[in-house]
Amino acid sequence: MTDRLRLFAFNTGWFQCRPGYFIEGEEGDYLKGPVPSYLIDHPKGRALFDTGMGVRYRRTLADALPPNKFGLQYFEGQEIAARLRSIDVDPGSIDWVINSHLHIDHCGGNASLPNATMIVQSRELAAAQATEEAGLYEAVDYATGQPVRAIDGELDLFGDGSVRIVPTYGHTPGHQSVIARLSGGREVLLAADCCYTERNLDLMILQKAVVDREAGLSTMEYLARQRRAGAHILFGHDGRQWAGVEEGKPIG
Numbered sequence: 001m002t003d004r005l006r007l008f009a010f011n012t013g014w015f016q017c018r019p020g021y022f023i024e025g026e027e028g029d030y031l032k033g034p035v036p037s038y039l040i041d042h043p044k045g046r047a048l049f050d051t052g053m054g055v056r057y058r059r060t061l062a063d064a065l066p067p068n069k070f071g072l073q074y075f076e077g078q079e080i081a082a083r084l085r086s087i088d089v090d091p092g093s094i095d096w097v098i099n100s101h102l103h104i105d106h107c108g109g110n111a112s113l114p115n116a117t118m119i120v121q122s123r124e125l126a127a128a129q130a131t132e133e134a135g136l137y138e139a140v141d142y143a144t145g146q147p148v149r150a151i152d153g154e155l156d157l158f159g160d161g162s163v164r165i166v167p168t169y170g171h172t173p174g175h176q177s178v179i180a181r182l183s184g185g186r187e188v189l190l191a192a193d194c195c196y197t198e199r200n201l202d203l204m205i206l207q208k209a210v211v212d213r214e215a216g217l218s219t220m221e222y223l224a225r226q227r228r229a230g231a232h233i234l235f236g237h238d239g240r241q242w243a244g245v246e247e248g249k250p251i252g
């Protein structure tokens with residue numbers, strides 16, 4: 001616990017795809033993007049934003065995905081519980097898990113956080129429950145027995161404006177993002193999959209994986225406004241941006 005908010009970033013695995021998956025029509029070699037998870041350490045409690053993949057995605061060097069194959073994987077030690085322990089944070093000390101959405105690479109580590117209450121948009125939970133599909137929504141990841149706080153729209157998590165959950169629909173019916181205000185006043189917007197890469201926002205081009213294009217476009221406009229107002233946006237699976245992110249250290 002701390003006397004002011006601290007934000008930590010971790011990569012809990014890898015997402016491999018062709019550039020056309022981010023920006024339709026673009027060609028080139030397979031790209032490797034991170035599967036981010038963020039620890040928000042606040043004087044009133046600890047929250048995680050997204051938790052990576054479940055254990056069935058764990059690979060070893062011997063059975064790793066070939067570099068020219070679409071998919072997801074992580075290696076031992078990358079899982080969120082291990083990443084927390086690496087900075088002396090007990091996974092049992094996490095009070096809240098905020099899931100951006102319930103795709104398998106965003107809530108697969110929920111099971112390793114026994115004392116957390118999961119916060120999800122109620123429309124996202126409904127979508128997941130209506131769409132059990134391997135590799136997309138799987139109950140084994142999100143129905144792990146902890147209490148669930150289903151919300152509709154915005155939530156000021158600690159009541160002091162420092163951690164705001166905001167709806168960013170489009171990629172899925174109930175996607176949400178987090179705006180964290182650091183102690184110096186700087187705002188960091190944890191976008192997750194409402195926008196996969198910085199280049200999508202620079203070009204204002206929606207990624208292919210969007211279930212509601214109209215909602216997705218208004219989310220992109222919202223992100224653009226936030227960025228113009230000074231927010232630093234961390235994108236969902238952006239390998240280029242992630243190369244400049246220092247993991248496991250407070251983001252300043």
Ligand SMILES: [Zn+2]
Binds near residue numbers: 101171193
């Ligand atoms: Zn997703």
